[in-house]
Amino acid sequence: LPINHMEGHLLSPLLEANPPAFPFVSLLISGGHTLLVDVKGVGEYELMGESIDDAVGEAFDKTAKMLGLGYPGGPALAALAEKGQEGAHIFPRPMTNRPGLDFSFSGLKTFALNTWHNSDQSEQAKADIALAFQTAAVETLVIKCRRALKETGYKRLVVAGGVSANKHLRAKLEALLEKQKGQIFYPRTEFCTDNGAMIALAGALRLEAGEREPLAVKTHPRWPMTDLKPMVNISDAV
Numbered sequence: 001l002p003i004n005h006m007e008g009h010l011l012s013p014l015l016e017a018n019p020p021a022f023p024f025v026s027l028l029i030s031g032g033h034t035l036l037v038d039v040k041g042v043g044e045y046e047l048m049g050e051s052i053d054d055a056v057g058e059a060f061d062k063t064a065k066m067l068g069l070g071y072p073g074g075p076a077l078a079a080l081a082e083k084g085q086e087g088a089h090i091f092p093r094p095m096t097n098r099p100g101l102d103f104s105f106s107g108l109k110t111f112a113l114n115t116w117h118n119s120d121q122s123e124q125a126k127a128d129i130a131l132a133f134q135t136a137a138v139e140t141l142v143i144k145c146r147r148a149l150k151e152t153g154y155k156r157l158v159v160a161g162g163v164s165a166n167k168h169l170r171a172k173l174e175a176l177l178e179k180q181k182g183q184i185f186y187p188r189t190e191f192c193t194d195n196g197a198m199i200a201l202a203g204a205l206r207l208e209a210g211e212r213e214p215l216a217v218k219t220h221p222r223w224p225m226t227d228l229k230p231m232v233n234i235s236d237a238v
Contacts, residue, residue, distance in 0.1 A: 049101025084131025
């Protein structure tokens with residue numbers, strides 16, 4: 001079976017001992033994607049919002065690169081942010097002052113670049129910018145997740161993809177779900193980035209539901225999850 005990469009990420013928390021029940025809102029965040037999805041069951045996906053430009057992980061990596069932190073820069077930027085001074089800079093929270101669930105991170109990246117060029121470019125300035133960028137990106141994600149949960153009425157949030165390993169993001173989302181008396185689910189750290197286990201799980205669930213295809217391999221460079229077949233009997237069984 002050809003398996004959708006993002007479906008693998010979305011289903012990865014089902015590998016854990018305490019998997020989420022359906023339905024839930026899923027925040028899928030990586031170097032290539034920033035998606036909010038209404039998940040009613042396996043294969044039953046409704047796209048609620050996405051980035052209109054850079055994915056959040058891409059913005060993390062590009063900001064890290066401009067600060068000289070190398071690639072992939074997300075974890076390095078998060079580590080540097082711990083040395084930053086709170087309130088040294090206030091970065092914008094893009095697209096949060098208008099309704100809707102879409103994202104935009106290219107402007108935030110540009111704001112970071114301009115702030116860096118106008119700074120003394122010291123190590124402390126670098127840490128302060130890293131903190132301001134991370135804070136703005138995380139708060140933007142939290143605001144959109146709050147809206148998505150309110151819109152659906154769900155009390156369960158799944159967060160997956162490489163950026164889901166960010167500790168600051170986890171802390172803020174956990175606080176949000178605690179306030180709303182809801183539940184939040186993640187894959188374990190080693191399953192946050194691309195991995196074979198999540199692909200194997202998605203394939204196993206679809207095989208169990210009786211889905212079969214010829215041995216010839218089909219590749220899909222662009223394959224929206226909303227095009228996938230719903231597996232209602234799987235959803236009932238998980």
